[in-house]
Amino acid sequence: MRLDLPVTNEVWLAGLDVKPGNRRVLHRVIVRAKSRGGADDGSGNGVMLCGWAPRLAIAKFTDGTGKRVPAGAKIDFELHYTTTGSPQTDQTEVALYLLPGKPQREVTTRAAVQLDLNIPPGSDESRDSAIYGFERPATIYSFIPHMHLRGRWMQFELLMPTGKRETLLRVPRYDFNWQTSYQLAEPRHVPTGSWLIVTGGFDNSTTNPANPDPKKRVHFGQQSWDEMFIGFFDAADDPGTTETTSVSDAPATGGVRKRSEVFH
Numbered sequence: 001m002r003l004d005l006p007v008t009n010e011v012w013l014a015g016l017d018v019k020p021g022n023r024r025v026l027h028r029v030i031v032r033a034k035s036r037g038g039a040d041d042g043s044g045n046g047v048m049l050c051g052w053a054p055r056l057a058i059a060k061f062t063d064g065t066g067k068r069v070p071a072g073a074k075i076d077f078e079l080h081y082t083t084t085g086s087p088q089t090d091q092t093e094v095a096l097y098l099l100p101g102k103p104q105r106e107v108t109t110r111a112a113v114q115l116d117l118n119i120p121p122g123s124d125e126s127r128d129s130a131i132y133g134f135e136r137p138a139t140i141y142s143f144i145p146h147m148h149l150r151g152r153w154m155q156f157e158l159l160m161p162t163g164k165r166e167t168l169l170r171v172p173r174y175d176f177n178w179q180t181s182y183q184l185a186e187p188r189h190v191p192t193g194s195w196l197i198v199t200g201g202f203d204n205s206t207t208n209p210a211n212p213d214p215k216k217r218v219h220f221g222q223q224s225w226d227e228m229f230i231g232f233f234d235a236a237d238d239p240g241t242t243e244t245t246s247v248s249d250a251p252a253t254g255g256v257r258k259r260s261e262v263f264h
Helices: none
Strands: 002-004 011-019 026-034 047-052 065-069 074-081 093-098 108-113 126-133 138-146 151-159 165-171 182-190 195-202 230-237
Touching: 011 026, 011 047, 026 065, 047 108, 074 093, 108 195, 126 230, 138 151, 138 165, 138 195, 151 230, 165 182, 195 230
Parallel strands: none
Antiparallel strands: 002 074, 011 065, 011 093, 026 047, 026 074, 108 126, 108 230, 126 195, 138 182, 138 230, 151 165, 151 195
16 A cells, blocks of 8 residues: 655655554554655565564664655555454554654665575474675664564674674564564664674474464465564665665565575
8 A cells, every 4th residue: 555645845754653453463564665766675665664563662763864755755555464264454553753854864774584494394493594795884773683483583793894793683582472673772883895694593393382383394475374584674874875785686675695504
């Protein structure tokens, strides 16, 4: 669903908020800005403004930063639902908070994504990874790990051009029903040539009480009983540089590589 903004000029957002309606069926909300000739994240629906998942509290962007909505852009609302076997209705609300003017830095939501999931039946520790490469110097502000019901843990590491490796975030007990955004106490500047390495594990065993079916081999998919492996993060390129969201020929959801045992 796409809606026009009540203004026709370019606007800058200080933040967004999603008020979910029917939590019984609402799986995820993605809000994007779609403009003619504008940037796109590979979805065909524009660039991401925010995403909502169960229990996720969406914080406003860091002071001095904001997200740009071009003049004439439409706001694209993508809502994912899970079936229940009975008719349902939903009225989800989204609030957009405007800045009085252009901020110092434009922040964008980026992602390291692993599409090639192949989680064996019964496995209590099936590991995967994804990476994102920085072709411009940038500052990272926050992270949002995203998996589904078999997600067990996720870790974000920074690999510097010097070879130094640093853990920026580790979530040892991931919970699909209690997802959150992790704001860095001190935003992390990264130089050109750095890599964000995202690793994580899935529990597809009978000891996982949330597991829909431990006998099933699980792949990437949209429904809760499928799986995802996405390391979302908000970052802003240094002033005077142009954002590049991908360093490979993978989908434009981020700098993505296929599974590599090097990072397992």
